[in-house]
Amino acid sequence: MSSADFPTALAAALTTRRFGRVHEHAASLESTNDRALAWLGGSGESPAPDGALVTADRQTAGRGRLGRAWSSAPAGDIYASVVVRPGATRTAAGQSFGALALAVGVGLREGVGAALRGCGRPELAERLSLKWPNDLLLDGRKLAGILCESRWRGRSVDVVVGFGVNVGRERFEGPLADTATSLRLALGAAPPARAELLAATLAALEDSLDAFFDRGFPALRPRYEPHCVVLGRRVEVETPGRGRVSALALSLDPDGALRVREDDGRELRVESADVWLSPDHAMPAPCGSPSD
Known part of the structure; x- marks a missing residue:
């Protein structure tokens, strides 16, 4: 699927109320998180609404947790960042923001799992696990990860939830060869289409983050702990x-x-x-x- 066709395919697959309904896609960006943060603040344009999504086919200057480099190749992977504006009331409910990445992990695991079950591979969905605090694993290898960044406005916080999923890669270089995997490698065949995979992930992520900002991490513990390696x-x-x-x-x-x-x-x-x-x-x- 071409970069130009991806937004249309995603819009057709979405089942969310907010996440991804406003969407900006690029063939290449330095960082989807940086673009989402700039859009969140306005920067001379209308500020991004709650649920606005930034995606790219490739990142050239992405970063991971603790400032680590974020490897990116134009191989059909997912690079995405969602703007989340919970508001002051829900900010207070989910004020333990150290657990935000855990709530995102729940959404990633459930969304990717739904996509794997949808393509007839439920056994792979059961082999997805979570490594505290920010990695999704498949058979013990890193499949996806998370970078959350926040901006406070008085008593409210706005959040950019960034995540990457290894979808189409057939090989990894250097130390990643021993630590990472992709859906293509795990399936031994063509993975789910990126648009369908991202739509399933956004639906699960919207659900997990709504629960987190309404009731905090305790509401998600039963969905996180059984899968924490x-x-x-x-x-x-x-x-x-x-x-x-x-x-x-x-x-x-x-x-x-x-x-x-x-x-x-x-x-x-x-x-x-x-x-x-x-x-x-x-x-x-x-x-x-x-x-x-």
């Missing part, structure tokens, strides 16, 4: 001044923070640090990819 397993956590420490991942706090117990018995609350499964439970390390 770190809980109950040994991990290594990056800590200020001490480097990586070994610990057991115990639970998630109501605000989405990860609670771990170090080998000396001390409990540690992890809010935004990198987490790896210990070497005997190998897991993709943080790296610059479309889904980081």
